[in-house]
Amino acid sequence: MTQSIQTLLDEIDRILTHGVRSEYATELLLGKEGLLRRAYHQLKSLPQTERRNLGKALHEREARAKNLLGSIPTVIQKDTEALYFDPTFPGGASPIGHRHPVGIIINEIVSFFTKMNFQVREGTEIETAEYNFDLLNIPPAHPAREAHDTIWINRQKGTLLRTHTSPMQIRVMAKSKPPLRVIVPGRVYRYEAEDATHASVFHQVEGFVVQQGTTVANLKWTLHAALESIFGRDIELRFRPSYFPFTQPSLEIDLACIHCEGKGCTICKQTGWLEILGAGMIHPQVLKNVGYNPARVSGFAFGVGIERLAMIKYKITDIRSFLTPDRFVIDQFPGVLQ
Numbered sequence: 001m002t003q004s005i006q007t008l009l010d011e012i013d014r015i016l017t018h019g020v021r022s023e024y025a026t027e028l029l030l031g032k033e034g035l036l037r038r039a040y041h042q043l044k045s046l047p048q049t050e051r052r053n054l055g056k057a058l059h060e061r062e063a064r065a066k067n068l069l070g071s072i073p074t075v076i077q078k079d080t081e082a083l084y085f086d087p088t089f090p091g092g093a094s095p096i097g098h099r100h101p102v103g104i105i106i107n108e109i110v111s112f113f114t115k116m117n118f119q120v121r122e123g124t125e126i127e128t129a130e131y132n133f134d135l136l137n138i139p140p141a142h143p144a145r146e147a148h149d150t151i152w153i154n155r156q157k158g159t160l161l162r163t164h165t166s167p168m169q170i171r172v173m174a175k176s177k178p179p180l181r182v183i184v185p186g187r188v189y190r191y192e193a194e195d196a197t198h199a200s201v202f203h204q205v206e207g208f209v210v211q212q213g214t215t216v217a218n219l220k221w222t223l224h225a226a227l228e229s230i231f232g233r234d235i236e237l238r239f240r241p242s243y244f245p246f247t248q249p250s251l252e253i254d255l256a257c258i259h260c261e262g263k264g265c266t267i268c269k270q271t272g273w274l275e276i277l278g279a280g281m282i283h284p285q286v287l288k289n290v291g292y293n294p295a296r297v298s299g300f301a302f303g304v305g306i307e308r309l310a311m312i313k314y315k316i317t318d319i320r321s322f323l324t325p326d327r328f329v330i331d332q333f334p335g336v337l338q
């Protein structure tokens with residue numbers, strides 16, 4: 001915020017007259033980002049005629065400030081010459097916080113899907129291998145377990161920190177009957193060497209629908225509408241065949257780069273496309289595992305990384321930014337107290 005030079009001068013005078021003689025006052029007046037430094041900076045942009053008088057006024061204040069504060073006393077002194085503390089000074093306003101970018105995206109997803117009549121479930125972060133893997137069609141020796149670098153709590157007992165939000169698919173289906181429309185936002189864990197695109201703690205949203213006659217067309221429509229709502233604009237998606245043990249067919253979904261409209265830029269690494277999520281039709285074996293009859297009902301499921309969406313939407317290049325406690329990083333994001 002730029003303040004006019006007159007405002008700065010008034011503030012300087014106020015402190016010279018009423019302020020306490022202290023290190024704080026010294027910093028405030030004479031510090032690197034102090035009032036005098038800022039006033040001199042403003043001076044440069046003024047016309048020559050104004051500059052002379054204001055310059056003089058500033059020099060005079062600077063001399064007085066140095067005279068009064070030059071020795072940087074660390075305790076309040078009693079002599080009458082000294083500045084004194086005025087308890088009637090109004091305090092500074094406390095800054096109001098706002099949501100973290102991960103929270104903003106989760107809220108947008110929840111808001112879209114609740115309008116579509118989905119339930120929101122959360123589940124526990126400590127899971128068993130049975131729910132995290134076995135019932136999702138990933139038996140013990142299955143190579144897909146390798147892709148999930150797991151943080152085990154107790155390997156013998158099969159307890160772990162969930163590697164994805166998919167175990168809640170099983171937990172919800174096992175306790176309810178179709179039709180079901182559910183999303184599961186939550187934190188997940190991987191045993192990862194962290195770098196700009198890998199974190200050992202991040203967030204996912206799992207979504208699934210099970211009812212009679214669900215098809216890939218329903219999946220495509222739902223994801224297209226959800227992503228348009230999250231990015232707040234028209235989007236183009238590309239569906240590629242892929243492999244996940246718990247879906248069949250499985251799809252990898254790419255978004256036409258929203259920063260270069262598919263022409264190629266640094267964000268999409270010149271490809272025009274951004275890998276955005278995995279999805280598919282729930283595997284018949286998974287439906288059987290929870291006691292459903294795959295001949296009667298079918299379902300689709302998708303899992304999306306929240307940080308991935310936030311990185312694309314806000315052009316964040318390092319996933320580790322989300323875990324920093326540095327306010328300068330998170331203060332850049334819009335979405336005041338949503």
Ligand SMILES: [Zn+2]
Pocket residue numbers: 257258259260261262263264265266267268269270272273
């Ligand atoms: Zn691009």
